Amino acid sequence: MKVALLTMFNGLDSSYSLVNVVAEQVRMLLDANIETRILVSDICSLNKLYGIFLDKRIKWVKVCNHLDGKQMHWKNYIQSDGEVHDTFFKEVDVIVEDLVKKLADIDVCFMHDIHYQGWHLHHNIAIRKVQEQLPNLKFLAFTHSAPAKRPANPKWPFSARFAPMPNTLYIYPTQSGISALAKQYNVPEDRCKVVNNSLDLLSFVTEEVNILSKYIDMLTPDILVVYPGRLTRSKKFDKVAALCGAIKVKSSKLVKVIFCDTFPKLDISPEDYKDFVRSIGVKFGLDNGDLFFTSDIKEFYRGVPRKSVLELFTLSNLFICPSYSESFGLTVLEAASKGNFLILNEQVPALKELGSHLDAYFMKWDAKNFGFNTRENYRPSEEAYLSHHANNIVKLMDNNPIIHGKTIAKQRYSPRWIWKNQLEPIIKSLC
Template sequence: MKVAILTMFNGLSTTYSLVNVVAEQLKMLLNNNIKTKVLVSEHCPDNDCYGIFKDERIEWVKVTNSIDGEQIHWHDYSQPEGKVHESFFDEADVIAEDLVNKLSDVDFCIMHDIHYQGWHLIHNIAIRKAQEKLTNLKFIAFTHSFPANHPPKKDWPLSARYSPMPNTTYVYPTYSGIPALAKQYAVPEGRCRVVNNSLNLLEDMSEEIQLIAENFDIFSSDILIVYPGRLTTGKKFEKVAALAGAIKTQSEQDVKVIFCDFKSADIKPKLYKRIIKESGFSCGLNGEDILFTSDIGYPHGIPRKTVLELFSLSNLFICPSYSESFGLTVLEAASRGNFLVLNEAVPALEELGKKLNAYFMRWDARNYGFDTSENYQPSEEAYYQEHGEIIVNMIRQNNVLHAKTMVRKRYSPEWIWKNQLEPLLEK
């Protein structure tokens, strides 16, 4: 399969929101090994390319914007009535001929605002002419602004902004706009689809986060737990894994845990990791649900800024630690909008948690001058399941946590690609 993106950009400034949308779509296509070409105006500067636009896998194609050696000047034909300039159809024919040559090797052509913008009326007409010779090419026409009202009276070629093109699917970024989109182009709503704009949270994050994302799914889970600390039994990593497994079993949600660990002299890392995994597995997790950052190249821990970045993605922080003098990671997790579950039996965590409205559970703990030991009835696993259900319900009912989770999960490039854009390329 080969896909062309037709934009007719004259530049790639990030202040133009459509440039960012196209950049995200390019990443989706290239990440899925789809051959891709981008069609821009011949006057788009080569040195404008940056980021994904510099990817060597992209085939850059410049569409002619000249006739008889003179530059074609675009006019804004946003009104449905009137006349076009004298040389309009000659210019459209020249562009159409060039488009036929440059689209002859692709299967799909994704157009961005070509049918919508009055400035692109000449390209609207040109692509319709080109389509007459590109009979097997499928078109996907994106509209990125509020659909225009279908006028009662319109003149050709200005009416092209309100007329359907054969073999074309019309796309809008929200479901609410589909009826208006269908009316603008006089097509059934069944010929319209939704492709949301995506938010690429990963794009501006550190190299460490990029590597974690290559090795672990940090975007699609309902519950993402991050727990940083020295790999010592006192931090009770196995309790985090067990509660995470109980939450997964009880709620049937997808749960992932990232342990930002570094080795301790207290216990051999391999042995303790096995204990942690077995605790998680026995309560419902599987091998794909747990990641130790020490296993992907960070045996001495990841930078603090990377932990904070992970906390900006996660939504649940569990701290069953046996002993704490303060609990700085609690503040770090809270500052990045995580639901806090703390060990009530640890005085420092109880004090801090009360100020932060944390949710409390009880694990074995060290107090001032004595230690405490918990006895769970009927079992520790049942205790986790009971509280796990409450925790999930509280997260669901928290508007801020819900929004944070939805942005990471539902509006990620991965979700948009798999559920909205890729299906358009399978028709």
């Protein structure tokens, strides 16, 4: 399959929201291994590409925007009657001739505001003439603003902004606008589909976090835990794994844990301790693939940069700190500042003090206190203790609107979800 995105962009400034929408659609298409072309105006500079636009798989195609050597100057035709400028239809014919060649082998063409914007009236007319010559070409006509009210008796060519085109589905970013969209283009509502705008959080992170995303899925999990710390038994990585296992069993949610481990202490072999943590996680309900140590990647053998840890906290929603001893616990503040639900060791004075200010949820693990050490004896068992608290934690997280909003924004509106549940099915229905 070959897909073209007809944008007619004059530039790729990311402050223009439509550029970002197109960028994320391009990412979806490339991730699905679909040959992708982006059609832009012939005056659009491609010298400073960035982000996904740097991908070498993209085929950039410049569409004619000159007539007799002079640049076309678009006019905003939003009226329903009147006159167009003298060279309007000559410009249309030149664009048609160019587009026929550049869309000849395309299966599906995305049009972004081409039928909607008055600025694109001559592209609107042109693409209709192109379709007459390429009858097998299918179209998705995206509208990115509130649908326009249909005038009583629009005249050609202005009526093109309110007229349907064969082999075309009309797309709007929310269900609430479908009825108005159908009325604008005078089509049945079943010819109008919803494709939400997506939020590609990974496009805003450091290269280090992008590297990590190749090893563990950070967007799909219902619960993502990030725990940074020195790889030593006193940081109680195994207790994090155990509680996460109990949460998974109690809730049937998808749970993932990223341990950002650094500078192993020689109180135990690093590999032996990581194997032990994994075994504990599996014992309490995790799968082997649910746990990931960043030190297993050669780039992060000595740790993940602090900036990247902060970005990981933006993606996570649960922070667990069962540490045996802390003088302050800066990672607690970092996790809290990024909207994570906090679970802290109540027996550590610094964590108790800090967590009380942050409305943290407290549990009891072994701890080093001032002048003595605590040792926990769970009755009837540690499994029962973890299961009881796992149930409480899940309920509190589910009922927390901030945690809920953060999680849904990451999962439900990710490019992967939008592609699998909305855009891909629509494309398949056309082919």
